[in-house]
Amino acid sequence: MKALVASDLAILGGPPAFDEPLHVGRPNIGDRRMFLGLIEDMLDRRWLTNNGPYVARFEAQVAEYLGVRHCIAMCNGTVALEIAIRALELKGEVIVPSFTFIATAHALQWQEITPVFCDIDPQTHTIDPDRVEELITPRTSGIIGVHLWGHPCAVRRLDEITRRRRLTLMYDASHAFGCRVGGIKVGNFGRAEVFSFHATKFMNCLEGGAVVTNDDALARKIRLMKNFGFSGYDNVVYIGTNGKMNEASAAMGLTNLASIDAFIAANRRNQHHYATGLAGLPGVRLMPCDPRETVNAQYVVAEIDARECPLGRDEVLAALHAENVLARRYFWPGCHRMEPYRSYFPHASLMLPRTEEVAGRVLVLPNGSSIGPDEIGIICAIVRSALGQADLVRGALTRKAA
Numbered sequence: 596m597k598a599l600v601a602s603d604l605a606i607l608g609g610p611p612a613f614d615e616p617l618h619v620g621r622p623n624i625g626d627r628r629m630f631l632g633l634i635e636d637m638l639d640r641r642w643l644t645n646n647g648p649y650v651a652r653f654e655a656q657v658a659e660y661l662g663v664r665h666c667i668a669m670c671n672g673t674v675a676l677e678i679a680i681r682a683l684e685l686k687g688e689v690i691v692p693s694f695t696f697i698a699t700a701h702a703l704q705w706q707e708i709t710p711v712f713c714d715i716d717p718q719t720h721t722i723d724p725d726r727v728e729e730l731i732t733p734r735t736s737g738i739i740g741v742h743l744w745g746h747p748c749a750v751r752r753l754d755e756i757t758r759r760r761r762l763t764l765m766y767d768a769s770h771a772f773g774c775r776v777g778g779i780k781v782g783n784f785g786r787a788e789v790f791s792f793h794a795t796k797f798m799n800c801l802e803g804g805a806v807v808t809n810d811d812a813l814a815r816k817i818r819l820m821k822n823f824g825f826s827g828y829d830n831v832v833y834i835g836t837n838g839k840m841n842e843a844s845a846a847m848g849l850t851n852l853a854s855i856d857a858f859i860a861a862n863r864r865n866q867h868h869y870a871t872g873l874a875g876l877p878g879v880r881l882m883p884c885d886p887r888e889t890v891n892a893q894y895v896v897a898e899i900d901a902r903e904c905p906l907g908r909d910e911v912l913a914a915l916h917a918e919n920v921l922a923r924r925y926f927w928p929g930c931h932r933m934e935p936y937r938s939y940f941p942h943a944s945l946m947l948p949r950t951e952e953v954a955g956r957v958l959v960l961p962n963g964s965s966i967g968p969d970e971i972g973i974i975c976a977i978v979r980s981a982l983g984q985a986d987l988v989r990g991a992l993t994r995k996a997a
Protein backbone atom coordinates (compact mmCIF):
# COMPACT_ATOMS: atom_id res chain seq x y z
CA MET A 596 0.00 0.00 0.00
CA LYS A 597 1.47 3.36 -0.92
CA ALA A 598 1.62 6.14 1.64
CA LEU A 599 -0.16 9.23 0.45
CA VAL A 600 1.71 12.50 0.64
CA ALA A 601 0.61 15.92 -0.53
CA SER A 602 1.19 15.75 -4.27
CA ASP A 603 0.07 12.11 -4.46
CA LEU A 604 -3.60 13.04 -4.58
CA ALA A 605 -4.91 12.60 -8.13
CA ILE A 606 -6.96 15.74 -7.80
CA LEU A 607 -3.66 17.61 -7.27
CA GLY A 608 -2.03 15.97 -10.29
CA GLY A 609 -0.85 12.57 -9.03
CA PRO A 610 -1.90 9.28 -10.62
CA PRO A 611 -5.14 7.71 -9.33
CA ALA A 612 -4.69 5.39 -6.35
CA PHE A 613 -6.65 2.62 -8.09
CA ASP A 614 -6.24 1.56 -11.72
CA GLU A 615 -9.72 0.01 -11.81
CA PRO A 616 -12.79 1.82 -10.49
CA LEU A 617 -14.03 0.66 -7.06
CA HIS A 618 -17.80 0.82 -7.19
CA VAL A 619 -20.37 0.98 -4.42
CA GLY A 620 -22.70 -2.00 -4.72
CA ARG A 621 -20.36 -4.45 -6.44
CA PRO A 622 -22.20 -7.76 -6.21
CA ASN A 623 -21.56 -10.32 -3.50
CA ILE A 624 -21.09 -13.58 -5.42
CA GLY A 625 -21.00 -16.98 -3.76
CA ASP A 626 -19.41 -20.20 -4.99
CA ARG A 627 -19.11 -20.07 -8.78
CA ARG A 628 -18.99 -23.88 -9.19
CA MET A 629 -22.22 -24.25 -7.25
CA PHE A 630 -23.94 -21.67 -9.43
CA LEU A 631 -22.69 -23.17 -12.70
CA GLY A 632 -23.68 -26.66 -11.52
CA LEU A 633 -27.21 -25.49 -10.81
CA ILE A 634 -27.40 -23.80 -14.22
CA GLU A 635 -26.22 -26.99 -15.97
CA ASP A 636 -28.96 -28.96 -14.23
CA MET A 637 -31.54 -26.34 -15.10
CA LEU A 638 -30.60 -26.53 -18.78
CA ASP A 639 -30.73 -30.34 -18.73
CA ARG A 640 -34.20 -30.26 -17.21
CA ARG A 641 -35.39 -27.42 -19.51
CA TRP A 642 -37.42 -25.95 -16.69
CA LEU A 643 -36.50 -22.27 -16.84
CA THR A 644 -39.38 -20.54 -15.08
CA ASN A 645 -43.00 -20.91 -13.86
CA ASN A 646 -42.56 -21.98 -10.26
CA GLY A 647 -39.66 -24.33 -10.92
CA PRO A 648 -37.82 -26.39 -8.31
CA TYR A 649 -35.12 -23.75 -7.63
CA VAL A 650 -37.69 -21.06 -6.95
CA ALA A 651 -39.54 -23.41 -4.60
CA ARG A 652 -36.27 -24.29 -2.80
CA PHE A 653 -35.19 -20.65 -2.62
CA GLU A 654 -38.54 -19.61 -1.15
CA ALA A 655 -38.35 -22.37 1.47
CA GLN A 656 -34.78 -21.46 2.44
CA VAL A 657 -35.53 -17.75 2.69
CA ALA A 658 -38.61 -18.41 4.83
CA GLU A 659 -36.59 -20.64 7.11
CA TYR A 660 -33.68 -18.20 7.37
CA LEU A 661 -36.04 -15.35 8.31
CA GLY A 662 -38.34 -17.43 10.51
CA VAL A 663 -41.39 -16.32 8.52
CA ARG A 664 -44.31 -18.47 7.26
CA HIS A 665 -44.35 -17.42 3.60
CA CYS A 666 -41.88 -16.17 1.03
CA ILE A 667 -43.15 -15.40 -2.46
CA ALA A 668 -40.20 -14.84 -4.78
CA MET A 669 -40.56 -12.30 -7.59
CA CYS A 670 -38.75 -10.87 -10.59
CA ASN A 671 -37.60 -7.75 -8.71
CA GLY A 672 -38.22 -5.69 -5.59
CA THR A 673 -40.26 -3.01 -7.34
CA VAL A 674 -42.86 -5.45 -8.68
CA ALA A 675 -42.89 -7.14 -5.26
CA LEU A 676 -43.69 -3.75 -3.68
CA GLU A 677 -46.43 -3.04 -6.25
CA ILE A 678 -48.03 -6.41 -5.67
CA ALA A 679 -47.84 -6.19 -1.86
CA ILE A 680 -49.39 -2.70 -1.97
CA ARG A 681 -52.21 -3.96 -4.19
CA ALA A 682 -52.79 -7.15 -2.23
CA LEU A 683 -53.09 -5.10 0.98
CA GLU A 684 -55.63 -2.87 -0.78
CA LEU A 685 -53.80 0.33 0.01
CA LYS A 686 -55.43 3.37 -1.62
CA GLY A 687 -55.78 7.15 -1.35
CA GLU A 688 -52.68 8.26 0.54
CA VAL A 689 -49.85 6.24 2.02
CA ILE A 690 -47.21 7.70 4.33
CA VAL A 691 -43.61 6.92 3.29
CA PRO A 692 -40.20 8.45 3.91
CA SER A 693 -38.77 10.61 1.11
CA PHE A 694 -35.25 9.46 2.00
CA THR A 695 -35.40 6.14 0.14
CA PHE A 696 -34.88 4.72 -3.32
CA ILE A 697 -37.41 6.20 -5.75
CA ALA A 698 -39.07 2.78 -6.27
CA THR A 699 -40.73 3.00 -2.83
CA ALA A 700 -42.67 6.08 -3.94
CA HIS A 701 -43.15 4.96 -7.55
CA ALA A 702 -44.68 1.62 -6.50
CA LEU A 703 -47.51 3.69 -4.96
CA GLN A 704 -47.85 6.38 -7.63
CA TRP A 705 -47.83 3.70 -10.36
CA GLN A 706 -51.20 2.59 -8.94
CA GLU A 707 -52.39 6.16 -8.46
CA ILE A 708 -51.89 6.10 -4.71
CA THR A 709 -50.39 9.32 -3.36
CA PRO A 710 -47.13 8.95 -1.43
CA VAL A 711 -47.17 11.40 1.48
CA PHE A 712 -43.58 12.06 2.47
CA CYS A 713 -42.64 11.87 6.13
CA ASP A 714 -39.42 13.16 7.69
CA ILE A 715 -36.80 10.83 9.14
CA ASP A 716 -35.01 10.32 12.42
CA PRO A 717 -31.51 11.73 11.80
CA GLN A 718 -29.92 9.00 13.95
CA THR A 719 -31.33 5.97 12.11
CA HIS A 720 -32.33 7.62 8.79
CA THR A 721 -35.68 5.79 9.02
CA ILE A 722 -39.22 7.22 9.15
CA ASP A 723 -39.75 9.32 12.30
CA PRO A 724 -42.73 7.94 14.25
CA ASP A 725 -43.14 11.33 15.95
CA ARG A 726 -43.90 12.92 12.56
CA VAL A 727 -46.25 10.26 11.21
CA GLU A 728 -49.49 11.13 12.95
CA GLU A 729 -49.60 14.75 11.79
CA LEU A 730 -49.69 13.45 8.19
CA ILE A 731 -52.72 11.18 8.67
CA THR A 732 -55.84 12.42 6.84
CA PRO A 733 -59.21 10.76 6.10
CA ARG A 734 -57.66 9.49 2.83
CA THR A 735 -54.70 7.76 4.53
CA SER A 736 -54.81 3.96 4.19
CA GLY A 737 -51.38 2.93 5.41
CA ILE A 738 -47.71 3.42 6.15
CA ILE A 739 -44.70 1.93 4.38
CA GLY A 740 -41.57 2.06 6.53
CA VAL A 741 -38.17 1.54 4.91
CA HIS A 742 -35.41 -0.18 6.90
CA LEU A 743 -32.80 2.05 5.32
CA TRP A 744 -29.21 0.75 5.19
CA GLY A 745 -30.53 -2.26 7.14
CA HIS A 746 -31.36 -0.09 10.18
CA PRO A 747 -34.75 -1.38 11.31
CA CYS A 748 -37.56 1.18 11.58
CA ALA A 749 -39.15 1.94 14.95
CA VAL A 750 -41.34 -1.13 14.44
CA ARG A 751 -43.10 -1.10 17.82
CA ARG A 752 -44.05 2.58 17.63
CA LEU A 753 -45.31 2.20 14.06
CA ASP A 754 -47.26 -0.89 15.03
CA GLU A 755 -48.92 0.97 17.89
CA ILE A 756 -49.80 3.98 15.72
CA THR A 757 -51.23 1.92 12.85
CA ARG A 758 -53.33 -0.24 15.21
CA ARG A 759 -54.75 2.78 17.01
CA ARG A 760 -55.45 4.70 13.78
CA ARG A 761 -56.67 1.60 11.89
CA LEU A 762 -54.07 1.79 9.13
CA THR A 763 -52.21 -0.92 7.26
CA LEU A 764 -48.48 -1.23 7.94
CA MET A 765 -45.93 -2.78 5.59
CA TYR A 766 -42.20 -2.41 5.07
CA ASP A 767 -39.76 -1.97 2.24
CA ALA A 768 -37.00 -4.21 3.59
CA SER A 769 -34.85 -4.04 0.45
CA HIS A 770 -31.69 -3.30 2.48
CA ALA A 771 -32.40 -5.42 5.51
CA PHE A 772 -32.02 -9.09 4.61
CA GLY A 773 -30.83 -10.82 7.79
CA CYS A 774 -31.25 -7.72 9.99
CA ARG A 775 -32.99 -8.05 13.34
CA VAL A 776 -35.05 -6.23 15.93
CA GLY A 777 -34.59 -7.65 19.41
CA GLY A 778 -33.60 -11.03 17.97
CA ILE A 779 -36.51 -11.19 15.50
CA LYS A 780 -35.53 -11.04 11.84
CA VAL A 781 -36.84 -8.34 9.57
CA GLY A 782 -39.57 -9.99 7.49
CA ASN A 783 -41.81 -10.55 10.52
CA PHE A 784 -43.04 -6.98 10.98
CA GLY A 785 -46.16 -5.28 9.64
CA ARG A 786 -48.60 -7.19 7.43
CA ALA A 787 -45.89 -7.89 4.85
CA GLU A 788 -42.29 -6.99 4.09
CA VAL A 789 -40.61 -6.69 0.71
CA PHE A 790 -37.01 -7.57 -0.17
CA SER A 791 -35.00 -6.67 -3.23
CA PHE A 792 -32.47 -9.18 -4.50
CA HIS A 793 -31.05 -6.83 -7.10
CA ALA A 794 -27.37 -7.35 -8.00
CA THR A 795 -26.29 -4.42 -5.78
CA LYS A 796 -28.12 -5.63 -2.69
CA PHE A 797 -26.59 -7.67 0.12
CA MET A 798 -28.33 -10.84 -1.11
CA ASN A 799 -28.70 -10.97 -4.87
CA CYS A 800 -30.52 -13.11 -7.44
CA LEU A 801 -29.05 -11.13 -10.40
CA GLU A 802 -32.46 -9.41 -10.34
CA GLY A 803 -35.10 -10.49 -7.89
CA GLY A 804 -37.33 -9.68 -4.99
CA ALA A 805 -39.79 -11.24 -2.57
CA VAL A 806 -42.79 -10.52 -0.41
CA VAL A 807 -42.69 -12.26 2.96
CA THR A 808 -45.57 -12.47 5.39
CA ASN A 809 -46.98 -14.51 8.26
CA ASP A 810 -50.55 -14.09 6.90
CA ASP A 811 -51.71 -17.24 5.06
CA ALA A 812 -54.60 -15.63 3.17
CA LEU A 813 -52.44 -12.70 2.06
CA ALA A 814 -49.73 -15.09 0.85
CA ARG A 815 -52.28 -17.02 -1.24
CA LYS A 816 -53.56 -13.81 -2.80
CA ILE A 817 -50.03 -12.59 -3.60
CA ARG A 818 -49.16 -15.94 -5.24
CA LEU A 819 -52.14 -15.53 -7.57
CA MET A 820 -51.35 -11.90 -8.31
CA LYS A 821 -47.75 -12.57 -9.34
CA ASN A 822 -48.91 -15.24 -11.81
CA PHE A 823 -51.64 -13.38 -13.79
CA GLY A 824 -54.26 -14.59 -11.32
CA PHE A 825 -53.93 -18.18 -12.56
CA SER A 826 -55.23 -20.78 -10.14
CA GLY A 827 -54.27 -23.99 -11.96
CA TYR A 828 -54.54 -24.41 -15.74
CA ASP A 829 -57.16 -22.40 -17.64
CA ASN A 830 -58.62 -20.84 -14.50
CA VAL A 831 -58.08 -17.17 -13.72
CA VAL A 832 -59.61 -16.04 -10.45
CA TYR A 833 -58.03 -12.64 -9.95
CA ILE A 834 -56.46 -9.68 -11.74
CA GLY A 835 -52.75 -10.35 -11.75
CA THR A 836 -49.50 -9.45 -13.41
CA ASN A 837 -46.26 -11.24 -14.23
CA GLY A 838 -44.05 -11.05 -11.16
CA LYS A 839 -42.46 -14.47 -11.43
CA MET A 840 -38.84 -15.17 -10.53
CA ASN A 841 -37.00 -17.34 -13.06
CA GLU A 842 -34.88 -20.40 -12.28
CA ALA A 843 -31.51 -18.81 -13.09
CA SER A 844 -32.23 -16.04 -10.58
CA ALA A 845 -33.26 -18.60 -7.97
CA ALA A 846 -30.04 -20.54 -8.66
CA MET A 847 -28.06 -17.37 -7.93
CA GLY A 848 -30.13 -16.86 -4.78
CA LEU A 849 -29.46 -20.41 -3.57
CA THR A 850 -25.75 -19.96 -4.31
CA ASN A 851 -25.56 -16.71 -2.37
CA LEU A 852 -27.63 -17.99 0.55
CA ALA A 853 -24.99 -20.72 0.96
CA SER A 854 -22.31 -18.01 1.36
CA ILE A 855 -24.27 -15.56 3.45
CA ASP A 856 -22.16 -15.97 6.59
CA ALA A 857 -19.01 -15.22 4.59
CA PHE A 858 -20.64 -12.06 3.14
CA ILE A 859 -21.60 -10.90 6.63
CA ALA A 860 -18.09 -11.57 7.95
CA ALA A 861 -16.48 -9.63 5.07
CA ASN A 862 -18.82 -6.67 5.51
CA ARG A 863 -18.28 -6.53 9.27
CA ARG A 864 -14.52 -6.75 8.88
CA ASN A 865 -14.69 -3.90 6.34
CA GLN A 866 -16.90 -1.76 8.60
CA HIS A 867 -14.34 -2.17 11.35
CA HIS A 868 -11.48 -1.06 9.08
CA TYR A 869 -13.44 1.99 7.90
CA ALA A 870 -14.28 2.92 11.49
CA THR A 871 -10.61 2.75 12.46
CA GLY A 872 -9.38 4.47 9.30
CA LEU A 873 -11.77 7.42 9.52
CA ALA A 874 -11.64 7.84 13.32
CA GLY A 875 -10.97 11.35 14.58
CA LEU A 876 -11.49 13.19 11.28
CA PRO A 877 -13.32 16.47 11.95
CA GLY A 878 -16.92 16.47 10.72
CA VAL A 879 -16.75 12.90 9.42
CA ARG A 880 -19.06 10.49 11.19
CA LEU A 881 -19.46 6.88 10.25
CA MET A 882 -22.95 5.59 10.96
CA PRO A 883 -22.55 2.99 13.69
CA CYS A 884 -23.31 -0.51 12.52
CA ASP A 885 -24.73 -2.43 15.49
CA PRO A 886 -24.13 -6.14 14.77
CA ARG A 887 -27.27 -7.11 16.73
CA GLU A 888 -29.50 -5.11 14.39
CA THR A 889 -27.78 -4.12 11.15
CA VAL A 890 -26.58 -7.66 10.77
CA ASN A 891 -25.63 -7.63 7.08
CA ALA A 892 -23.43 -4.50 7.48
CA GLN A 893 -23.76 -3.88 3.74
CA TYR A 894 -23.78 -0.07 3.66
CA VAL A 895 -20.83 1.99 4.84
CA VAL A 896 -22.54 5.32 5.42
CA ALA A 897 -20.37 8.33 6.20
CA GLU A 898 -21.91 11.68 7.06
CA ILE A 899 -19.87 14.75 6.19
CA ASP A 900 -20.93 17.70 8.30
CA ALA A 901 -19.97 20.88 6.43
CA ARG A 902 -19.96 22.90 9.68
CA GLU A 903 -16.97 20.96 11.03
CA CYS A 904 -15.34 19.27 8.08
CA PRO A 905 -12.76 21.30 6.11
CA LEU A 906 -14.33 20.00 2.87
CA GLY A 907 -17.98 19.63 1.90
CA ARG A 908 -19.51 16.26 1.09
CA ASP A 909 -19.39 16.85 -2.66
CA GLU A 910 -15.73 17.92 -2.46
CA VAL A 911 -14.78 14.74 -0.59
CA LEU A 912 -16.74 12.82 -3.23
CA ALA A 913 -14.83 14.54 -6.04
CA ALA A 914 -11.47 13.80 -4.37
CA LEU A 915 -12.42 10.11 -4.08
CA HIS A 916 -13.69 9.93 -7.67
CA ALA A 917 -10.39 11.34 -8.93
CA GLU A 918 -8.72 8.31 -7.30
CA ASN A 919 -11.17 5.90 -8.95
CA VAL A 920 -13.06 5.35 -5.69
CA LEU A 921 -16.65 5.64 -6.92
CA ALA A 922 -18.27 6.52 -3.60
CA ARG A 923 -21.80 7.82 -4.01
CA ARG A 924 -24.36 10.21 -2.67
CA TYR A 925 -27.41 8.10 -1.95
CA PHE A 926 -31.09 8.93 -2.18
CA TRP A 927 -30.02 12.48 -2.84
CA PRO A 928 -31.83 14.87 -3.13
CA GLY A 929 -34.77 12.82 -1.78
CA CYS A 930 -37.85 11.52 -3.64
CA HIS A 931 -39.69 14.79 -2.96
CA ARG A 932 -37.19 16.59 -5.20
CA MET A 933 -37.67 14.22 -8.14
CA GLU A 934 -40.48 14.05 -10.68
CA PRO A 935 -43.37 13.72 -10.55
CA TYR A 936 -43.34 14.46 -6.82
CA ARG A 937 -41.56 17.80 -6.96
CA SER A 938 -44.27 19.11 -9.30
CA TYR A 939 -47.08 17.61 -7.22
CA PHE A 940 -45.69 18.89 -3.92
CA PRO A 941 -43.47 21.90 -4.63
CA HIS A 942 -43.30 22.86 -0.94
CA ALA A 943 -42.62 19.36 0.46
CA SER A 944 -39.12 20.33 1.60
CA LEU A 945 -40.61 22.60 4.30
CA MET A 946 -41.92 19.47 6.01
CA LEU A 947 -38.71 17.51 5.54
CA PRO A 948 -35.85 19.39 7.25
CA ARG A 949 -34.09 16.27 8.59
CA THR A 950 -34.38 14.53 5.22
CA GLU A 951 -32.77 17.51 3.51
CA GLU A 952 -29.93 17.71 6.05
CA VAL A 953 -29.14 14.02 5.94
CA ALA A 954 -29.40 13.80 2.13
CA GLY A 955 -26.82 16.60 1.97
CA ARG A 956 -24.38 14.81 4.28
CA VAL A 957 -24.44 11.17 3.24
CA LEU A 958 -21.54 9.59 1.39
CA VAL A 959 -21.67 5.82 0.84
CA LEU A 960 -18.32 4.05 0.55
CA PRO A 961 -17.53 0.78 -1.25
CA ASN A 962 -18.15 -2.43 0.69
CA GLY A 963 -18.87 -6.09 0.05
CA SER A 964 -16.95 -9.29 -0.42
CA SER A 965 -14.94 -7.90 -3.36
CA ILE A 966 -12.91 -5.43 -1.26
CA GLY A 967 -10.76 -5.79 1.84
CA PRO A 968 -8.54 -4.04 4.37
CA ASP A 969 -5.85 -2.98 1.86
CA GLU A 970 -8.26 -1.07 -0.35
CA ILE A 971 -10.03 0.39 2.66
CA GLY A 972 -6.71 1.58 4.11
CA ILE A 973 -6.06 3.50 0.89
CA ILE A 974 -9.61 4.90 0.72
CA CYS A 975 -9.32 6.22 4.29
CA ALA A 976 -5.85 7.64 3.56
CA ILE A 977 -7.30 9.53 0.57
CA VAL A 978 -10.02 11.10 2.73
CA ARG A 979 -7.51 11.95 5.47
CA SER A 980 -5.05 13.43 2.99
CA ALA A 981 -7.74 15.44 1.19
CA LEU A 982 -9.01 16.94 4.46
CA GLY A 983 -5.41 17.70 5.48
CA GLN A 984 -4.93 19.75 2.31
CA ALA A 985 -8.43 21.12 2.05
CA ASP A 986 -7.41 24.46 0.53
CA LEU A 987 -5.35 22.85 -2.22
CA VAL A 988 -8.12 20.37 -2.99
CA ARG A 989 -10.74 23.10 -3.15
CA GLY A 990 -8.50 25.18 -5.42
CA ALA A 991 -8.00 22.22 -7.77
CA LEU A 992 -11.75 21.64 -7.89
CA THR A 993 -12.45 25.28 -8.65
CA ARG A 994 -9.90 25.25 -11.48
CA LYS A 995 -11.44 22.05 -12.86
CA ALA A 996 -14.90 23.58 -12.82
CA ALA A 997 -13.76 26.76 -14.57
Ligand SMILES: *Cc1c(COP(=O)(O)O)cnc(C)c1O
Pocket residue numbers: 671672673674695696698699741767769770791792793803804
Ligand atom coordinates in the same frame (compact mmCIF):
# COMPACT_ATOMS: atom_id res chain seq x y z
C1 LIG B 1 -33.34 -1.53 -4.54
C2 LIG B 1 -34.51 -0.95 -3.86
C3 LIG B 1 -35.82 -1.13 -4.34
C4 LIG B 1 -36.13 -1.74 -5.66
O1 LIG B 1 -35.71 -3.02 -5.84
P1 LIG B 1 -35.42 -3.60 -7.31
O2 LIG B 1 -35.16 -5.04 -7.04
O3 LIG B 1 -34.24 -2.87 -7.87
O4 LIG B 1 -36.63 -3.38 -8.15
C5 LIG B 1 -36.86 -0.62 -3.59
N1 LIG B 1 -36.65 0.05 -2.44
C6 LIG B 1 -35.41 0.25 -1.96
C7 LIG B 1 -35.23 0.98 -0.66
C8 LIG B 1 -34.30 -0.21 -2.67
O5 LIG B 1 -33.06 0.06 -2.20
